[in-house]
Amino acid sequence: MSLIYVSKLSKRYGNELILKDVNFKADEGEIIGLLGPNGAGKTTFIRLLNGVIHSDSGTITVSGFNPAAQGDEVRKISGIVTESAGLYHQMSGKENLEFFAGIYKVGAAKDQISRLLRLFDLEEHQAKLVGAYSTGMKKRLGLAKALLHNPKILFLDEPTNGLDPEGIRIVLSYLKKYNKETGTTILICSHVLHQLETVCTSFAFMDRGTIVEQGRLKELEEKYIKELEITLETPFPIEPLHNILGFECLRKSDSYITIKLRSKEDISVLLKEILKSHPVYSVVHENNSLESIYFNIREGGNG
Numbered sequence: 001m002s003l004i005y006v007s008k009l010s011k012r013y014g015n016e017l018i019l020k021d022v023n024f025k026a027d028e029g030e031i032i033g034l035l036g037p038n039g040a041g042k043t044t045f046i047r048l049l050n051g052v053i054h055s056d057s058g059t060i061t062v063s064g065f066n067p068a069a070q071g072d073e074v075r076k077i078s079g080i081v082t083e084s085a086g087l088y089h090q091m092s093g094k095e096n097l098e099f100f101a102g103i104y105k106v107g108a109a110k111d112q113i114s115r116l117l118r119l120f121d122l123e124e125h126q127a128k129l130v131g132a133y134s135t136g137m138k139k140r141l142g143l144a145k146a147l148l149h150n151p152k153i154l155f156l157d158e159p160t161n162g163l164d165p166e167g168i169r170i171v172l173s174y175l176k177k178y179n180k181e182t183g184t185t186i187l188i189c190s191h192v193l194h195q196l197e198t199v200c201t202s203f204a205f206m207d208r209g210t211i212v213e214q215g216r217l218k219e220l221e222e223k224y225i226k227e228l229e230i231t232l233e234t235p236f237p238i239e240p241l242h243n244i245l246g247f248e249c250l251r252k253s254d255s256y257i258t259i260k261l262r263s264k265e266d267i268s269v270l271l272k273e274i275l276k277s278h279p280v281y282s283v284v285h286e287n288n289s290l291e292s293i294y295f296n297i298r299e300g301g302n303g
C-alpha cells in the first residue's frame with residue numbers, strides 16, 4: 001500500500017476552488033517532485049497532507065492516518081520545511097535545535113542534534129546566532145530541525161529558494177544522501193524543474209489545482225517524448241546525412257548538428273553511418289529532460 005494516498009481531494013478558499021479532484025500516491029522511500037507553476041496549489045496540497053488545513057471533500061491517508069482527524073499522528077511521523085522555516089534568529093543554531101527537540105520531545109536529543117549538525121555541515125557554526133547565518137545555512141538548519149524526530153516523511157516547500165547554484169547543489173545532495181541512508185520518503189515542491197531531475201525518483205505535475213500526471217521519469221519519457229532530438233559534435237557535412245538517411249536536420253553550426261530522430265534505434269543507425277567517414281566527439285540527447293515533458297503535459301499532448 002502507498003505511504004501517501006490521495007483520492008478526489010478538493011479544497012476551497014471562499015468561493016474559489018483551489019484544488020479539484022486531486023489524485024496522488026507516493027510509495028515508501030521515494031523522492032517525489034511536485035511540480036507546477038506559481039499558484040497551481042502545491043503549498044495548499046502540502047498543508048492538507050500535513051493536517052494544517054482541512055479539505056472540503058476527498059480522501060487523504062498518510063501512513064494510515066487521516067490528517068484532518070489525526071493531525072498530531074501525522075506530524076509525529078512527518079517533518080515539514082516551508083519558506084520561513086520558523087527558526088529563532090536570536091538563538092544559535094544549536095540552541096534552536098535544542099529548543100525544538102524539547103518541544104517535539106525527542107528522545108536522546110543530544111546525539112540526534114550532534115548527528116544532524118554534522119550531517120548538514122553546521123558543526124563549526126553551531127554557536128553562531130541564526131540571525132547571522134547565510135541563506136544556505138538557514139535552509140540546512142531548517143532541514144535539520146524538520147528531521148529532529150526522525151520522520152518517515154519529509155515535506156519540503158521550495159527548499160532551494162534564495163540559494164546560489166552551489167547552495168542548491170549542496171542542499172539537494174544532502175537530501176539525496178539522507179534519503180539513501182534512512183529511506184525517508186521526501187516530497188519536494190518546486191517550479192525549478194532542472195534542479196529536481198537528478199534528485200527525484202518520481203514526479204507529479206500540478207496545474208490549476210489538479211494533478212495532471214504522475215510517474216517515474218522513464219515512464220513519462222516513453223509517454224510524452226515521441227521524437228528524439230540529438231546534437232552531435234562532428235565535422236560530418238549535413239547534406240548527405242539529410243539525403244541519405246532521411247533524418248531532419250534542425251540546426252547546424254560549425255561543429256554541431258541537431259537532428260530529429262524517430263526512435264532510439266535511429267541513434268545507432270545514424271552514428272554507424274557518420275563514423276564510416278567522420279569522427280563524432282559527443283552526443284547529447286536534447287529533449288528528454290523534465291522540462292520537455294513538463295511543457296508537453298501543459299500543452300496537453302502526449303507526444
Ligand SMILES: Nc1ncnc2c1ncn2[C@@H]1O[C@H](COP(=O)(O)OP(=O)(O)OP(=O)(O)O)[C@@H](O)[C@H]1O
Pocket residue numbers: 013018036037038039040041042043044045191
Ligand atoms: N489562505 C488562503 N486564502 C485564500 N486563498 C489562498 C490561501 N492560500 C492560498 N490561496 C490561493 O490558492 C491558490 C494556490 O496557492 P498555493 O500557494 O497553494 O500555490 P503554489 O502552487 O504553492 O504556488 P507557488 O509556487 O507560488 O508557491 C492561489 O490562487 C492562492 O492565491
